[in-house]
Amino acid sequence: MPEFTAVIDIAAPPARVWQVWTDLARWPEWMPTAERVERLDIAPLGVGSRIKIQRAGAQRAEWRIICRRFTTSSKSNGLAVTADHVVTTQAGGARAQVTPRVEGWLGWLLGRFLKDFTEAMLAGEAAGLRAQSERLETIGEG
Numbered sequence: 001m002p003e004f005t006a007v008i009d010i011a012a013p014p015a016r017v018w019q020v021w022t023d024l025a026r027w028p029e030w031m032p033t034a035e036r037v038e039r040l041d042i043a044p045l046g047v048g049s050r051i052k053i054q055r056a057g058a059q060r061a062e063w064r065i066i067c068r069r070f071t072t073s074s075k076s077n078g079l080a081v082t083a084d085h086v087v088t089t090q091a092g093g094a095r096a097q098v099t100p101r102v103e104g105w106l107g108w109l110l111g112r113f114l115k116d117f118t119e120a121m122l123a124g125e126a127a128g129l130r131a132q133s134e135r136l137e138t139i140g141e142g
Contacts, residue, residue, distance in 0.1 A: 003099060003100070003102070004099065004111075004122055005099045006098050006119075006125065007095060007096070008096050008126040009092075009094070010093050010096060011092055011134050012093050012094060012133040012134050012136070013093065014088065016133050016136060017096055019136075020133045020136065024051055025037060029132070030131060032056070032125065033057075034125075035056055037053050038053075040052055040062070046065060047065055048065065050065075051064075051065075070084075071083065071085070078104045078107070079104045079107045080102070080103040080107060081107070082101050082103075083099065083100035083101070094133075098125070
């Protein structure tokens with residue numbers, strides 16, 4: 001099962017990073033791969049929440065939050081992706097980590113042949129999260 005990890009240190013408090021990361025509707029503003037994000041329920045974001053996301057160059061996927069850390073999962077023909085999103089406290093701010101795991105026959109192929117693309121995509125998303133979190137911390141938005 002292919003697994004990837006992107007880790008980035010952010011000069012903003014963990015609560016700010018978490019606020020940016022869980023504000024799904026604003027992902028397209030700072031995440032280079034998110035073209036459109038739509039909540040499929042009206043309850044506050046939490047376990048069981050459903051999200052539809054259209055990512056650049058990818059099939060539209062439906063995600064479900066499956067634990068309190070912010071773990072998403074999606075399935076389609078031959079592919080299942082589960083991604084853990086974690087924010088921890090670090091000296092001077094926070095550390096954000098996303099770890100997607102890919103399963104299924106198509107997941108194995110994608111993991112093997114699109115490794116560089118996947119790692120670059122995750123790095124771009126992490127950089128966007130850092131920039132947005134630090135920008136909001138600097139201007140004091142909430």
